[in-house]
Amino acid sequence: MKNRKMHILFSALLISFIAVFSFIFACVKQEEERQYVIGYVNPNPEEEEGAQGFLRNMQRFGYVEGKNVTYIRTETKDVKIIESSLKDMVARRVDLIFAMTTPGAKMAKQATQGTNIPVVFVIYNATGTEVVKSLISPGGNLTGIQLRGSTPKSIEFLLKMAPQAKHIFVPVSFDTGAAKQSLEDLKQSAEKAGLKISVAEVSTVEELRASMSSIPKDVDAIFVLHSWLVGSNMEVVMDNAIKRKIPVFSAGHVDARNGLVLSYAPTDERIGSQAARLAYNILHSGASPSDLPVETSDFFLGINLKTAQAMGINIPNDILQQADFIIR
């Protein structure tokens, strides 16, 4: 009896010792091998750069696709597919949902209502679209990056580059919530500057092409807003603008490579970096989205000197000095 008890005691001691070390080893291993699943919703598939900015910066924060993170990507304009995908993400209890655009953020907000699944969004106007009530205290399970704020300064830059400008042509497709918001901001700034705005609402590429073909003669500049259709068919805009030597400005996103003379807006890299940092704080630090204020994006000035020179536009040095990106 005594012998058996001693065997049991010794075995229990040994097993406990092994168990403790195994537990510690397992915990460490589990921490190292923690797998994350992130839902990715982008109702604007043409807007690829924003997604890449987020993914690149997620890697910078240690979340590498295929290694420790799996993305469930839903990049389609089909709202039903997006809604279905969001339901699936909620059912799978993904660790985080990254939502691009105001519709994407709104659908994610609705789908995750009542759950604790955090949502990080990138939208034009967070409070104006009622995605969150306050930038500082977003509450709920959403936080993200707001892009709004560069339109007035863009008009100022426009006037400095084209002081004679009086009429601005604005092709727009109201396919995003940001389009309307940015148009309103543009109108306010233009009105202040005494500029006339001609808004050409388009719904298709053909309409855009038609609209660009029928730009009024007195138009001094073209201003591109946050619009899927227009943004993804910039070649249509640029073809006509170059033919007419009408400079194209934008407060949407900095992408001077496709011919924009000047864009003053957030960069996808900075947006992705800010969004990835918020995602990192949620995933790694366990922060609640409600405690993470919605950040406003920084704006960067991009100038396509090549296009400007082709159009005979003289860009002042003080503007060039402010430029973050210059394509020569």
Place this chain on the structure above:
Amino acid sequence: MTKGEKIRSTRITAKTSIRRLLIVSLTILSITPVLLLSGTLSWQSYIIQLAQAKDIQSELSKLASIQIVSYIHEQELVLNSVVTNIDIISVESAQRQLILSKVLSSSTDKRHGDIISDLVLLDGRGKEMTRVSRSAFLKETDLGSRAMSDEFMIPARSGETYYSPVYFDEQTGEPFLKISVPITDLRTMKAKGVLSAELRMNYIWDVIAHIHVGESGTVYLTDKNGRIIAHPNPSVVLRGTYFSAPERPGITRGLNGDRVVLATEKTQFGEQTLYVVTELPVAEALRNTYRSLFAGLSFLAVTLFCALALGVLLVRRIVRPVESLALTADAISKGDLSRKAEFFKNDETGTLADAFNGMTSKLVKTINVQQRQMVELQKADDKIIEQNEMLSNILNSLTQPFYVINAEDYKVVLANSASRFGSRVGNSACYELTHKADKPCEDPEHPCIIEKIKKTGKPMTVEHIHYDAEGNQEFREIHGYPILSSDGKIKQVIEYSFDITGRRKAEEKIKASLQEKEVLLREIHHRVKNNMQIVSSILQLQSGYIEDKQLLTALRESKNRIDMMALIHEKLYQSKSLSRINFQEYIDELVTSLLISYGVNTEIVRAEVHAEGVFLDINTAIPCGLIINELVSNCLKHAFPGNRGGRIVVAVTSAVSNYTLIVSDDGVGFPENLDFADTGTLGLKLVMALTSQLNGTIEKKRDKGTAFIIIFPELKYRERV
């Protein structure tokens, strides 16, 4: 009940068990040095690391502070360069716009983005002359007055650069700081304007984000109210976090509530004070300490495990066998001699168990022997008790005192009831009990028997006068017997006594009676002797009237015979003993009287008597005396005829149970042809008859004379009643 419980139920408790003592000792012995060593090293490492961490934190705080100050001063320098190099108040509006736009654009940092978000030129009354903004599109109509604002009033009055408190955008939560530099009229030295810039503090976020504090440490900036205005994580700033950092570096709760090593550096901008705080998680700052501690704890755990394992091993190898032996010993102590110690291994414990079992077997055998001996001893004891009881009964049945006395102190240690010592046995000395004295007997008439036994070492008998309980005197015949110790010394004396008071009195009476009878007997012998002498005298007188020689001879012989018998009676009443006659004296007188009676010249005929030490009773003495009388008379008559001289020897000797009487002479000798047994003479007839009466034999020898040898036993006559 388990075995362990059985053991504990006896004398072994958990506190006193070898198992616990062994494991606790091993654990303490193994843990203590490791604990002390690791504790000391960890503590030293902790002290050093903490000091280093605090120093590093402080240095980093100063560095961050310098960088922040330099960045802010850089903006101040930009503004000052504008107002000192250009008379910006005097230039045209468009030119001012251009200059301020250039300043605004030049305040862009490639890495940190825009620094100045808003730049405004105020005239001497505080009115906005020109304003440029990063985000707002402004027109002339937007210009207003800031005459009552601090950003104008303070630099305008003091002529010094003004730094506003950090303020935050209500919507975005972003922090801002205003720097206003006065534009002084060199002639009047009065402010003719103020150039005020709104600095975005966001750029400092990146400044401090690039200051690395260890791997996971952070640097952040707070205003004097504790609100964080710069942090690597913008969310911390934007959500309006407050943290009141202690001024002295040390370990405290950090911004996230974790324990951190924290250092604060005060930064002064004009009237404004900012605090640069660096914090590093304690886990990282004291990583080496924790590693040392972890290593120490690991060693401790390993040591503890080894100690426990060793303890378990020792328990298995030593304690368990010991417990088993203890269990076995416990069972054996309770009488289970069939119990065997468990045999474990071929080591000392196994040897011990084997020896224990062997010892148990021998113990069983010994106990069996002991039990048998105990039975026998019990029987012997019973017998002793029985004998003691019997002895006690015997002793108590004795009507005479019997007791045992210590030879040293004379204490009576044992006494029978007849001693009548009662409860004083064991407490009193013998002389106190028997002699009513306070010391042993010293009277030579009544010597102490114990002293005598101690001197002689032999049993002794004495007569003492004892006194009974009532003080009555009594004569006691005391018998003492020594009891020797193993070394041969007398340790005790057994005494038993007889009351001889009655006997002593009877003896005295008998003695008195015997003396009386002896007197009477002596008187009788005396009267018999007198009567015989009267007869002898009568015969003597009668012989004077007889002429006949033959008759005369007959009378004389008869007279001699009567004298001989009278002489015997005379000797009897003269001797001390009335029953025995000293034959030497008797024969001497008898022979002398015969020589006288026969008128022998003793010069010629000598007579010798040899009967020393021969005592005969009267029954033998009278016939023997008559024989000597007849034979000596015969010698005197016939052996020495004429004047022949010679010698007559009478000798009586005793041998074993017979007496030999020899009467010899060296005279002429007994005639050869004459048969002495049939001579016809009265004398020889008497000799023959008396010899026969004595149951003796007679023999005659004829060598230089004649010798008669008579051998006879002493006659034993039946006592007459």
